[in-house]
Amino acid sequence: MSPSTRDREPWRAPRGMRDVLPEEAPAWDRLEGAARRLSRSRGFREIRPVLLEETELFTRSVGEVTDIVEKEMFTLKKGDTSLSLRPEGTAGIARAYLQAGYAKRAPVQKLFTVGPMFRYERPQKGRDRMFTQFDVEVIGTLDPRADVEVVHLAACFFEDLGIEGLEVRLNSMGDGADRDAYRAALRAFLAPKMDRHCDLCRSRFERNVLRVLDCKNPDCQALHEGAPGILDFLSPENRGHFEEVGALLESLGRSVVVDPGIVRGLDYYTRTVFEVHYPALGARSALCGGGRYDHLVRDLGGPDLAAVGFAIGFTPTLLVLGELGLLDDLPESVPEAYVVAADAAGRREALAxxxxxxxxxxxxxxxLEERGLKAQMKVAGKVGHLLAVLIGEDELARGAVTIKDMVRREQREVPRGELTRAVRAILGSAEPG
RNA sequence: GUGAGUGUAGCUCAGGUGGUUAGAGCACCAGAUUGUGGAUCUGGGGGUCGGGGGUUCGAGUCCCCUCACUCACCCCA
Structure with a gap:
């Protein structure tokens, strides 16, 4: 027998997952609203892929040896099928793109989505197991202007929200031969001195050589002196692409910092990689990460189409906005009128x-609680309704209603037939334009 | 997965060396003002002191276990 409801502890959301309560909804509205508005005004179309995908879609795209695939996916097994909640947005979008046939009928697509992602990991500041991301992807073109559209949109999103002093960091990981050549060169450079590096570096050396350079340990940093730089290995074509992206961004007034240290962790990235930082946050200042994944569509069984995109997590964004005080004074949306019933007769009429x-x-x-007149007025004022419509025996007897302007604190009685006209008059004067 | 910290009312927190019915502020409800809001005053409701076990005459307080949350590491979509 299972324990009765009284015996267990109160129900709570699963670990690392949190509800967005009505009080917090305005902030979310603001982020989602900005994401949709800015995306659409630039010709990006909203796509809403399914939240569950076949597990193999993620192992194929993200890389089988990454932590993500090894242990951070929520996977559901039923019979022979294994489905996983999406841990990121790109793979699902690319899959939907192929399934919809865009690759053949309209290969260049500017897409965006806003929605929840899931990652089975130890929760931490700014990191939940269910989190919302704003994902943007341009699929089907290698045009440097596509990179610019994506990078610039990411930065504009934060600026639209009021965050100033952003830093756009740009790098290129090359593609194919030059990428492989660089990895080999870096490996050759580090190999002889790996025994002097920290454990973390040694682990990264095996997993993802590029990330060894990320180590914060001063001793390790010293060992990195003279390490080869990726930019020196780029093919003329990729070098030209990288420089063009930077130049075009500058031409839009968007200054960028070339940062050879930017190494996105996933296997599928190629050429352009970038991050948008809010330096005031210090160590964990990255608000957005993205880049090119020029072979992902091919790896999923489609044609070899280039693509570029980014993901912005709402959790860190909200954190920054909160610290900057940009989430204060975001009112919940409430109806203009609050109908106040003075007595039982009024209560019946309030609905009408x-x-x-x-x-x-x-x-x-x-x-809805048969509360007293005073309590109802208090609610009307506190919640922020612009006006109260008072109805009771007196008004009913006279075929009237009393309308109170909650902002001006003035009230008057009008014939019942004048209700909407009188209310409109007050609303019109309260909200000019 | 590793390490550390914290768990007392809806929220923010008090509760020296264990000692009777566990407190405050805010929030909520009601009254003062028998049909009227954000102020004031008065009163009121609300707590498995995270959970379990132990020590003790007696545990919110000490010990053990456990759960949750938080922070850092790891990883980063």
């Missing part, structure tokens, strides 16, 4: 009055 206002396109609600 609210509905009449709603029919006229005016938001209206009322108390």
């Amino acid at each position: 009055i609210a509905e009449e206002l709603r029919s006229a396109g005016i938001g209206a609600t009322f108390d």
Whole structure:
């Protein structure tokens, strides 16, 4: 027998997952609104891929030896099928793109999506197991202007939210031969001195050589002196592409910092990689990461189409906005009118009055607890309704309603037939334009 | 996965060396003002002191276990 409900501890959301409560919804609205508005105004189309994919889609695209695939996916098994909640957005979008046939009928697509991703990992500051991302992808072109569209959009998103002093860091990982050549060169450079590096470096040396250079340990840093730089290995073509992206961004007034240290962790990245930082945050200042994945579509069984994109996590973004005080004064949306019932007779009529206002396109609600007149007025004022419509025996007897302007604290009685007109008059004067 | 910290009312927190019915502020409800809001005053409701076990005459307080949260590492989509 399972324990009764009384015996267990209160239900709570699964570890690392949090509810967005009504009080927090305005902030989320703001982020989602900015993401959609800025994307659409640039010709990006919204796509909403399924949240579950066949597990193998992620192992193929992200790389089988990464932690992501090895232990950080929420996987559901049922019969012969193994499905996983998406740990990132790109693979699903590329899959949907192929499935929809865009590769043949309209290969160049500018796409975006906003939605939840899932990662089974130890929760930490700014890192939840269910988190929301704003994902942007341009699939089907290697045009440097596509890179610029993507990078610039990421930066504009943060600026639209009011974050200033951003730093766009740019790098190229090359592609194919030059990428391989660089890895080999770096490996050759580091190999003789690996015994003097820290454990972390040795681990990275095996896993992902490029990340060895990320080590913060001063001793290791010293050993990195003279290490080969990726930019010196780029083919003329890739070098030209990288420089063109930078030049075009500068031409838009978007200054960039070339940072050879930027190494995205996933296997599928090629050529352009970038991060948008808010340096004031210090060690963990990256708000956005992205880059090219020019062979992902091919690896998923489609044609060899180039693509570039980014992901912005809402959690770190909200953290920054909160610290900057940019989330204060974000009011919840409330209906304009609050219908206040003075007595039992008024309570019956409140419903009809609210509905009449709603029919006229005016938001209206009322108390559901048979609370006193004073308590209802208090709610109306506190919640932020612009006006109260008071109804009770007196008004009913006279075929009238009392309308109170909550902002000006003035009220007057009008014939019931004048209700919407009088309400509109108050709303019109309260919100000029 | 590793390490550390914290768990007392819806929220933020008090509760020296264990000692009777566990407190405050905010929030909430009601009244003062028998039909009217953000102030004030008065009163009120609300707590498995994370959970379990142990020590003790007695545990919010000490010990063990466990769970949750937080922070860092790892990893980074």
